Amino acid sequence: MxxxxxxxxxxxxxxxxxxxxxxxxxxxxxxxxxxxxxxxxxxxxxxxxxxxxxxxxxxxxxxxxxxxxxxxxxxxxxxxxxxxxxxxxxxxxxxxxxxxxxxxxxxxxxxxxxxxxxxxxxxxxxxxxxxxxxxxxxxxxxxxxxxxxxxxxxxxxxxxxxxxxxxxxxxxxxxxxxxxxxxxxxxxxxxxxxxxxxxxxxxxxxxxxxxxxxxxxxxxxxxxxxxxxxQHDALTGLANRRSFDAALQQALLQARRERQPLALLLLDLDDFKSYNDSLGHPAGDALIKEFATLLGQFARRPLDLAARVGGEEFALLLYHCDGAAAKTIASQILARLAERALPHPSSVRGDGVVTSSIGVAMLQPGQTPEQLYQAADAALYRAKQAGKNCYAAGSSAADTTGSFTLNGVA
Structure with missing residues (x-):
């Protein structure tokens, strides 16, 4: 660039x-x-x-x-x-x-x-x-x-x-x-x-x-x-981390003011380093762009936002979206990715296709933007620990080991 x-x-x-x-x-x-x-x-x-x-x-x-x-x-x-x-x-x-x-x-x-x-x-x-x-x-x-x-x-x-x-x-x-x-x-x-x-x-x-x-x-x-x-990531065209942080702050304030639910999904491409090592960085960039295109399809409403917040880590901010709807969207993302069956010759899971792990967090009373992000990040970690290619949903930033649900996709 x-x-x-x-x-x-x-x-x-x-x-x-x-x-x-x-x-x-x-x-x-x-x-x-x-x-x-x-x-x-x-x-x-x-x-x-x-x-x-x-x-x-x-x-x-x-x-x-x-x-x-x-x-x-x-x-x-x-x-x-x-x-x-x-x-x-x-x-x-x-x-x-x-x-x-x-x-x-x-x-x-x-x-x-x-x-x-x-x-x-x-x-x-x-x-x-x-x-x-x-x-x-x-x-x-x-x-x-x-x-x-x-x-x-x-x-x-x-x-x-x-x-x-x-x-x-x-x-x-x-x-x-x-x-x-x-x-x-x-x-x-x-x-x-x-x-x-x-x-x-x-x-x-x-x-x-x-x-x-x-x-x-x-x-x-x-x-x-x-x-x-x-404000955007040059490779994918999604919002970048700085733009995401500003949008998260604004969405949180608006959700509190209007008393609407706010969901945050953090997504990570499983075994992306091994994918890059085996197929090369151009293939890795192409995979990131394709996943970003898929994720962008779930941020069509004006106050929703899809962002690339790290190398292979993405975020999906969903305004006026309750916990059940957020879990449904997480399942749909995993299903759409499974339908594409993108080859991953170095997948640790052994299934040979690209998968993703997702952490889902809902805004809780009194939470700051950082705490909401930490709750989604903790849920993402639990999804990774549970075997990847699934989502984990936590209730609050403080509850990093509390109740959550797993949804595996074959």
């Missing part, structure tokens, strides 16, 4: 992040679940920028309005009234973003979905003001607000490339259509200069935003892949 600083997607092609890196994303789109995760990540990264952008919008538009009221106070009262309404309309999205950012997460998610609409609204108003300025041709005019919005939508507002491109295209299209309706044909020839300016901004902004978002997506995948590597 390569260093964590430069993980190879080929090494992790079984993860969604590795698969996406190998597949590529030229169209700036991931698989649906991964795309939603990326957009949440992007929204989180851009939240502060959007809040600052909203404050800047209020400040700039407010400044424009103050200056324009001074310029047009005595010259054109009708246009001043309309301009005041348009500027106030531009300020509404900024106020909405600030207000919604103060509420709960669901409201912030709604704000993120409405953000492109806010951009388009501000841009349409800016285009309308620019066209009116062209029609009036005053000595002093605060123009090209639509061009500024095109640039902002690509680089400063934290929305995806396709949304930014759509917003910018709608602003340009509206500007052209509104100018065609409002301006006389003689003025339209001059207005095309503004349109060409907007189109240049759109093309340059789209190119820059594409490159930037491609880099963002790549960094997102690498970051997620590094997180996955830190």
């Amino acid at each position: 390569r260093t964590l600083e430069h993980p190879s997607a080929e090494d992790f092609r079984d993860t969604p992040y590795g698969r996406q890196l190998l597949k590529g994303f030229r169209h700036l789109s991931f698989a649906p679940d991964l795309e939603q995760d990326f957009r949440r990540y992007l929204n989180h990264q851009a939240r502060l920028a959007q809040q600052l952008g909203a404050c800047l919008l209020l400040l700039v538009v407010g400044g424009y309005l103050y200056a324009e009221r001074q310029i047009f106070m005595g010259s054109d009262p009708a246009w001043l009234r309309e301009l005041t309404l348009l500027r106030l309309l531009q300020m509404v999205p900024g106020m909405a973003v600030l207000v919604m950012s103060l509420f709960y997460r669901r409201v912030r998610v709604l704000a993120n979905r409405l953000f492109p609409m806010f951009i388009v609204l501000i841009g349409l108003v800016a285009a309308r003001i620019d066209i009116q300025y062209e029609l009036m041709q005053p000595e002093l005019a605060l123009r090209y607000g639509a061009g500024l919005l095109i640039v902002c939508s690509f680089f400063f507002l934290g929305i995806t490339f396709w949304r930014a491109l759509s917003c910018a295209a709608v602003i340009v299209l509206f500007d052209v259509l509104a100018a065609a309706v409002i301006l006389p044909s003689s003025e339209m020839r001059v207005h095309w200069i503004s349109v060409s300016y907007y189109l240049i901004l759109l093309v340059l902004g789209a190119i820059g935003r594409y490159v930037h978002e491609y880099s963002q997506r790549e960094q997102f995948l690498v970051r997620k892949l590094l997180g996955w590597v830190a």
Whole structure:
């Protein structure tokens, strides 16, 4: 495996992040679940920028309005009234973003979905003001607000490339259509200069935003892949010991809080050292991967966890699983392994197939995560002592020699 600083997607092609890196994303789109995760990540990264952008919008538009009221106070009262309404309309999205950012997460998610609409609204108003300025041709005019919005939508507002491109295209299209309706044909020839300016901004902004978002997506995948590597065993893809310890602590607290049973199974491949010695380490790795695949089939529920906690030792954490169900699952694992009949030429048992021993422990009142693990480990030891290829179930960490049941599989 390569260093964590430069993980190879080929090494992790079984993860969604590795698969996406190998597949590529030229169209700036991931698989649906991964795309939603990326957009949440992007929204989180851009939240502060959007809040600052909203404050800047209020400040700039407010400044424009103050200056324009001074310029047009005595010259054109009708246009001043309309301009005041348009500027106030531009300020509404900024106020909405600030207000919604103060509420709960669901409201912030709604704000993120409405953000492109806010951009388009501000841009349409800016285009309308620019066209009116062209029609009036005053000595002093605060123009090209639509061009500024095109640039902002690509680089400063934290929305995806396709949304930014759509917003910018709608602003340009509206500007052209509104100018065609409002301006006389003689003025339209001059207005095309503004349109060409907007189109240049759109093309340059789209190119820059594409490159930037491609880099963002790549960094997102690498970051997620590094997180996955830190929490999973590289050989099997199961949770590693560190991840298991954290999950055990959390599951124990949740089981106590919700008064639900919690079962822990520790599993060990019997005579694995002799298997490695006789068939070689590549065969041993292949066996570990196959057993991990089998074990993963028993951890399908959201709060269940299959982990590799040692060389040939595995753990299965089962939430909302009582003692009877845990023993049934242990029997099913042994049965599934027996059905596969994987050859083991050096088996001490003499049956010539790969087997496993399992220790089962149930969470008891007052137990710590360490005590629950010790109870499962003690049960696993008893299963080994009883001849292997069976499970042993103990009641508590303190009861290492107390009652337990054995279930041999031929």
